[in-house]
Amino acid sequence: MTLIDSKLSDSILVTPDFRLVTLDFDKQMMRRALELAARGTGQVSPSPLVGCVIASGETGEIFGEGFYLYERVRHAETLALEQAGGRAAGATAYVSLEPHAHTGRTPPCTTALIDAGIRRVIAPIEDPNPLVAGSGFAHLARAGVEVSIGLLADEAARLNEKYIHCMRRKRPFVHLKLASSLDGRIATRTGDARWITSEESRRRVHQLRHEYDAILVGAGTVAIDNPLLTDRSARPRRRPLARIILDGRLNLSPTSQLARTAREAPVVVFTSEQVVPESASALEAEGVEVVRNVAGGGRDLAAVLDDLSRRTLQSIIVEGGATVAAAFLEAGLVDKVSFFVAPIIIGGNDAKAAIGGRGAATIAEAFNLRDLYITRHGRDVEITGYPDKGDA
Ligand SMILES: NC(=O)c1ccc[n+]([C@@H]2O[C@H](COP(=O)([O-])OP(=O)(O)OC[C@H]3O[C@@H](n4cnc5c(N)ncnc54)[C@H](OP(=O)(O)O)[C@@H]3O)[C@@H](O)[C@H]2O)c1
Numbered sequence: 001m002t003l004i005d006s007k008l009s010d011s012i013l014v015t016p017d018f019r020l021v022t023l024d025f026d027k028q029m030m031r032r033a034l035e036l037a038a039r040g041t042g043q044v045s046p047s048p049l050v051g052c053v054i055a056s057g058e059t060g061e062i063f064g065e066g067f068y069l070y071e072r073v074r075h076a077e078t079l080a081l082e083q084a085g086g087r088a089a090g091a092t093a094y095v096s097l098e099p100h101a102h103t104g105r106t107p108p109c110t111t112a113l114i115d116a117g118i119r120r121v122i123a124p125i126e127d128p129n130p131l132v133a134g135s136g137f138a139h140l141a142r143a144g145v146e147v148s149i150g151l152l153a154d155e156a157a158r159l160n161e162k163y164i165h166c167m168r169r170k171r172p173f174v175h176l177k178l179a180s181s182l183d184g185r186i187a188t189r190t191g192d193a194r195w196i197t198s199e200e201s202r203r204r205v206h207q208l209r210h211e212y213d214a215i216l217v218g219a220g221t222v223a224i225d226n227p228l229l230t231d232r233s234a235r236p237r238r239r240p241l242a243r244i245i246l247d248g249r250l251n252l253s254p255t256s257q258l259a260r261t262a263r264e265a266p267v268v269v270f271t272s273e274q275v276v277p278e279s280a281s282a283l284e285a286e287g288v289e290v291v292r293n294v295a296g297g298g299r300d301l302a303a304v305l306d307d308l309s310r311r312t313l314q315s316i317i318v319e320g321g322a323t324v325a326a327a328f329l330e331a332g333l334v335d336k337v338s339f340f341v342a343p344i345i346i347g348g349n350d351a352k353a354a355i356g357g358r359g360a361a362t363i364a365e366a367f368n369l370r371d372l373y374i375t376r377h378g379r380d381v382e383i384t385g386y387p388d389k390g391d392a
Contacts, residue, residue, distance in 0.1 A: 025060060026122055029053045029094040030152045034159055036067040036076065037096040042210050042237040043069045045314045048127065048163040052076035053094040054084040054118070063087040070238050075099075077109040081116050089117030096156050098127040098149075101139035110139040120146040124156035128167040162211075162315040165335060171305045173315040175336040176325055177208060180354045181346040186322060189350035191224040200378030201340045206233040208338070209241055213313040218298075218324035219247035228257045229319070230265055240265035242313060246298030246324060250275040250290070254282040262287035270304055272297030301331045326357025329367060329387075337369055338384040340377070 036051030044050075047070055054064040064087075066079025077099055081088050093099075099109040099121065113121060121140050126133060126149070137147050157164060162173040179197040180186050187193040195202065209215060210233040217229065222245055231241040243265060245252060250271040252259060258267045266289065271280075273293040280290040294307055308316065318328055328334050339354070360366040369385030376382075 025055075025057055026092075026094070026148075026151060029055050029062075029092070030096070030122060030124065031155075032062075032065070033076075033094045033096045034152065034155055036065055037159060039067050040069050042231075042233075042235055043071070045070070045162070045213050045238065046166070046312045048097055048129075048160045050076040051096045052080040054080045054088050054091050055094065056087075056091050057120075061087075063091055073105055075106055075109050078106065078112055081112055084116070090119050092120040092122060093118045095121060095123045097125060097160065098123050098132055098134070098136040099140070100127065100129075100132045101136045102131050104131070108136075108139070110136050110143075113140065114143040114145060118145060120148070122148045122151055124149070124151050124153040125160075128164050130167075161336075166309075166314045170309065171302075172213070172308050172313055173335050174305070174318060174328060174333050175208070175212065175315070175338065176318045176328060176334045177205065177338045177340070178320055178325060178354050179205075179340040179342065181342055181344045183345050183347060184354050185346040185348075185351040186320060186354045187224070187352040188346050189348040191352075193225060196344065196346075197340045197342045197380045198378035201342070201380045201382065204377050204382065205340070206231060207235075209233065209317055210235050210237065212241065212315045212317040213239065214242040214244050214308060214316040216244040216246065216304075216316050216318045216324070218321050219245065219249065219251050220323060221319070221321040222247065222256065222258065223251055224321075226257050228261065230261070242266045242268060242308075242311070244304075244308065244316065245269045246304070248272050248297030248299065250279045250283070252283060252288070254286050254288075259283055259286040259288050270294065270298035270307075301327060301333055305333065322352045322354060322356035326355045326359075329355065330357055332389065334367075334387050336384065336386055337367075338382060340380050340382050342380045 033051040033053045037049040040049045050068040052066050053062060055062045064080035064083030066076040068076045077093065077095060084091065093113055099113060101108045101110040127136065137149065140147050165173040178186055181196055209231040215229045229243045231237060243258060247269050248271055252269055268289045268291060270291050283290055294303060298304060318324065368388040370388045371386050373384040374381065
């Protein structure tokens, strides 16, 4: 097995046995495999995004391509091999994630690659699924296939960050997203928040929602905004975006937009045991699922995430408000943060600051974001990053 471990330039790598490997073609093909994998966004969870290209490094020809969709069942490698046919013999397979060697919903992809006569498999990262976790690479190597690991590993890990997180931590990936004014307010003193950001930002937010299995907000936001919380990206999804509300006193109205659309996309409300049964039944009659006391009325966020995990929800976007955002941050349960900052100043001591709670006592204690991605949407700026939990 060849482990690519050191980089000389963008186009040459040196292997542990001191062979120089030209990367241009391999890199191009891996980029293509990642691009193909991304086409499954919204349609693979709880599985990973996977893309595969079968090509010849010698002639530069592409023989087959494929990407995974959960409902199609067949894996990226199978689809690419099928397209390549006999030309797969002696060719290289570029796969965006380690191929699996066990029988799951499909037979092992490693066997399919070996049987097709693939000479080399290039994959950026191991699949953290304990059923795979290196066994796919080992199977290929045992069969005499040359295996290279590490090409575009950071990009591949980012692409599947939700899946990888879920596999390792056994809980959904949590992305906190808020829209704020330049002075850090998410609403005016009267609670008005529509719209702080531009249409371009809101379009981007729907693309973000499309990447997630669930969206979560607090009772305060529902009471003031009466939101719909749907994915309006117009892109295909395997399952509708599940809408999760933390509402200890069960204030959600049966005539709210959420309740009225509960049969189109699930609405799950975490509430306490003390709520009057009639309010729960009125919501249940609309199709809302009322979860009592499992998570202390929504107060125990780790228990909320465990419940969502059991529903095979791999990822959640938390869209506020300030109280719920603070609760997730303080519990150390935020894995990614996006602020959409609009060039407006709201002002006022009573206007909601983006993050409530107690907050940091010193700047050294403030949440620090790393691996920043900063971009413009119309007149707004999106700042996205990962809270530094010291585990990077
Ligand atoms: N600009 C933006 O991006 C944005 C986004 C969202 C909201 N907003 C604005 O923010 C305002 C609402 O924010 P908010 O802070 O008042 O309300 P919130 O964070 O939406 O909801 C807070 C309420 O959620 C319930 N809750 C249940 N479990 C909780 C937990 N684990 N942690 C914290 N709360 C929990 C509590 O009510 P119970 O005691 O009844 O359980 C709590 O009072 C609105 O004006 C809205 O327009 C702006």
